[in-house]
Amino acid sequence: EIVLTQSPGILALSPGERATLSCRAGQSVSSRSLAWYQQRPGQAPRLLIYGASSRAAGIPDRFSGSGSGSDFTLTISRLEPEDFAVYYCQLHGGSYYTFGQGTKLEIK
Amino acid sequence: QVQLVQSGAEVMKPGASVKVSCKASGFSFTDNYMHWIRQAPGQGLEWMGIINPKDSVTTYAQKFQGRIAMTWDTSTSTVYIELSSLRYEDAAVYFCAREPGHNTLNFDFWGQGTPVTVSS
Numbered sequence: 001e002i003v004l005t006q007s008p009g010i011l012a013l014s015p016g017e018r019a020t021l022s023c024r025a026g027q028s029v030s031s032r033s034l035a036w037y038q039q040r041p042g043q044a045p046r047l048l049i050y051g052a053s054s055r056a057a058g059i060p061d062r063f064s065g066s067g068s069g070s071d072f073t074l075t076i077s078r079l080e081p082e083d084f085a086v087y088y089c090q091l092h093g094g095s096y097y098t099f100g101q102g103t104k105l106e107i108k
Numbered sequence: 109q110v111q112l113v114q115s116g117a118e119v120m121k122p123g124a125s126v127k128v129s130c131k132a133s134g135f136s137f138t139d140n141y142m143h144w145i146r147q148a149p150g151q152g153l154e155w156m157g158i159i160n161p162k163d164s165v166t167t168y169a170q171k172f173q174g175r176i177a178m179t180w181d182t183s184t185s186t187v188y189i190e191l192s193s194l195r196y197e198d199a200a201v202y203f204c205a206r207e208p209g210h211n212t213l214n215f216d217f218w219g220q221g222t223p224v225t226v227s228s
Contacts, residue, residue, distance in 0.1 A: 035214035037153075044203055044218035045153065056216060088153055092213035095167060097143070097155040 002026045002093050004100035012108040019076040021103045023089035028069045033092040036065055036074045039102075040085045048087075049074060079105075110134040112204050112219035119225045125192040128222045130204030137185040138162040141207035143215060144178060144189045146200040154200075159187060160210070199226045 031052035037045040047056040049065035062077040089100040115129040144156040157168035159178040205215035
């Protein structure tokens with residue numbers, strides 16, 4: 001099973017700054033199978049990005065995804081207060097689905 | 109609008125079975141895959157399995173094989189997960205989630221979550 005490793009574990013930034021979150025797969029994967037989610041405390045996850053770079057419906061354009069092969073990135077261009085949350089990448093690996101361990105984005 | 113409404117919190121004893129429901133509305137139930145994903149307290153997300161209501165096919169994560177069952181009721185557009193032989197480490201919030209269409213490989217709508225406590 002392919003392992004997804006997210007970094008950093010915790011990212012402390014201020015509103016207005018740019019956030020760059022990384023997700024690395026244990027081997028090269030199809031970009032089509034990579035998605036990103038945001039989870040706020042006490043809430044269900046919310047789909048942000050699918051197919052590595054396509055924004056889900058209703059997601060602000062300050063969120064963008066990029067990458068290919070085994071390295072993928074979620075970028076938040078200018079942080080809003082509501083963006084401080086935990087972010088997960090997710091992969092479809094054929095007969096299974098798997099998540100990274102998460103990056104917590106906290107206010108500096 | 110798309111909604112996934114799950115059943116309420118459960119408190120179960122070790123060794124027992126728990127069954128959680130997820131009622132779908134606002135979309136064609138049989139035209140989408142449905143998944144169950146859980147999250148232990150303070151931990152990340154763990155995929156448990158997938159069900160295709162259209163052709164009855166289910167696939168479960170290997171770690172749950174033998175004690176998990178996903179079923180559905182087309183007449184009420186409800187999917188269920190039953191987990192048996194509960195252990196303390198099964199305490200988690202259980203989410204249902206929709207994979208839009210077939211083979212889109214992501215989860216676009218989620219239920220609100222059902223907390224399951226395992227306590228003697």
